[in-house]
Amino acid sequence: MGLSCRYPDSGWILKDLSFYVKAGEALAILGPSGSGKTTLAYCISGIIPNRISAELRGSIKVDGEDLSGSSIRERMDSIGIVLQNYELQIFGLTVEEDLEISLRGDRGNIEWILEFFGLEKYRDYYTHELSGGLKHRLVIASMMLSDPEYVVMDDPLANLDWNGRRIIAKTVESLKRDGKGIVVLTRKLRGLEDVIDRVIHLRQYESNEMLREVKIPRMCDGNCEHIIEFRGVYFKYNKDRDYVLKDIRLSIRKGEVFAIMGPNGSGKTTLMKHINGLLKPSRGSVIVKGI
Ligand SMILES: Nc1ncnc2c1ncn2[C@@H]1O[C@H](COP(=O)(O)OP(=O)(O)OP(=O)(O)O)[C@@H](O)[C@H]1O
Ligand SMILES: [Mg+2]
Incomplete structure (x- = not known):
């Protein structure tokens, strides 16, 4: 058995x-x-x-x-x-x-x-x-x-x-x-x-859950508003450590799908935490509008 x-x-x-x-x-x-x-x-x-x-x-x-x-x-x-x-x-x-x-x-x-x-x-x-x-x-x-x-x-x-x-x-x-x-x-x-x-x-798991319809955001046609901006952002967690983010400049427009890629330890989660406000830049600014 x-x-x-x-x-x-x-x-x-x-x-x-x-x-x-x-x-x-x-x-x-x-x-x-x-x-x-x-x-x-x-x-x-x-x-x-x-x-x-x-x-x-x-x-x-x-x-x-x-x-x-x-x-x-x-x-x-x-x-x-x-x-x-x-x-x-x-x-x-x-x-x-x-x-x-x-x-x-x-x-x-x-x-x-x-x-x-x-x-x-x-x-x-x-x-x-x-x-x-x-x-x-x-x-x-x-x-x-x-x-x-x-x-x-x-x-x-x-x-x-x-x-x-x-x-x-x-x-x-x-x-x-x-x-x-x-x-x-x-x-x-x-x-x-x-x-x-x-x-x-292993066998395929049989789910009873119906797949929900997923709405894919419409891509920007070029004239969309900038909703997330990083202006020369530097960040370190601790004064004795190196900067995790160094002079990050990016601008994301409404409706845009933006991928941020990087190896382990490169600062992806740190960057996300600047967008949702959990972290504040050591230098530079992050502007998030209406999301
Ligand atoms: N503590 C629990 N009580 C009841 N059901 C559970 C519990 N833990 C897991 N399950 C259910 O058991 C099934 C198998 O889950 P499991 O986490 O073993 O899958 P998995 O293959 O590891 O998935 P993944 O690739 O997402 O990690 C799922 O339907 C899950 O909802
Ligand atoms: Mg698992």
Whole structure:
């Protein structure tokens, strides 16, 4: 019998699911949003049923040993999990302290892991000072330092830029070399094709919800009013740090769809927080009209 799981009052989210992963192998479990990837990560980590109640059938075994009845803590000794809501897995006040908390083994490992994950520059940063994508890298780095036998990563690609995805591929490669068994739960492989050994698909989640009509804004014909303007905006969070925004000048017109792209830690969220007024520029001005 495979693994089945349902929440109180829901239908079966996972239905008779069977898979295995061997040491030194990477398995990808692909499924669209709502197909049960996070639910599966919760079942493996023990969050279900220890923290979130749900009905479980079937079993999960690690090296032949049934996990039912074992706590989250007990499972952490052999399985390293990186959750989709990874922010809950940051325990250190600073980046270095967070890595130290997870460290099992030689302290020198912290040095290469900081370099491997492109985090050297942030070593002394408070963890709350990191961008979303950098926090994600830190959680994966900490998991690596805890040296588990098996690794489960839920949606590891979602918040990462191109370089971050390359780091995940290198991480999977390195874990395989070390003989770990890896499960990646994701919607798409996006750059992991070369390091994944096998793929299984979760069933498409059947939603009863009708798709609502989405009105796409009419594009501007060229004479539209400017509703958001950044005039030479500089911003830093802390006087001892570098500027996150440097001389940003942009102008967005009504009806225009404007994409702001940038790698992890480049300031996208910081910029958004200037538009909704959560942050004020250190220099320069932001003008937002009538939205
Ligand atoms: N605590 C809960 N109680 C009831 N239903 C839940 C709970 N958590 C998740 N679900 C439902 O279970 C289904 C699967 O959700 P899950 O989060 O596992 O999907 P997912 O594949 O991880 O999606 P995504 O790609 O968006 O992260 C969804 O219908 C969701 O609404
Ligand atoms: Mg999920």
